[in-house]
Amino acid sequence: DAMVIQNPRYQVTQFGKPVTLSCSQTLNHNVMYWYQQKSSQAPKLLFHYYDKDFNNEADTPDNFQSRRPNTSFCFLDIRSPGLGDTAMYLCATSRDAGAGRDTEAFFGQGTRLTVV
């Protein structure tokens, strides 16, 4: 059974039209991540939540926002998508890394976003 579920799998949106990608998890993990992955590149961390604490990467554009209404769900909002935002968007979860415990991240299958 899928543990990290992303919807939709494929999304086409118009230039400048807001779009929301969703992620849900059944693992009850307290950390959730959003990554952007462009073709032939490594996933790039946009931001992550440690419980309710939001951690934004310094180079993440303001155009990208996130919401985490509860433990299970996390959303990626792109306010005004540009052509350069065409990419795979990956959601991941991990459990608490406190006290040096290992922090394997479980990934969803991704949402492939195309901006036209």
Added chain:
Amino acid sequence: GESVGLHLPTLSVQEGDNSIINCAYSNSASDYFIWYKQESGKGPQFIIDIRSNMDKRQGQRVTVLLNKTVKHLSLQIAATQPGDSAVYFCAEILYSSASKIIFGSGTRLSIRP
């Protein structure tokens, strides 16, 4: 700075041979490392992990080596099979940064029959 993959080198290996995939990580304070396998159109999948206080860890057909002196990780795959074809990424984790997971540059593994 943090490592971000900007290109994807390819390693071509004969089926049945051993594969060695290398990765240079960026932060000497990283606490924990993971190797991920990513098949086309799918999310990364966990392969094996290693803590910073170890230098070697073995799994089923895979071994990870960590050299903290030169900030280098390697993934060894024994008896490479066609199903091993994928892109492989290393990732580093800093516990002090709220479990931030940063990916290194990937390597595409191609298997020759």
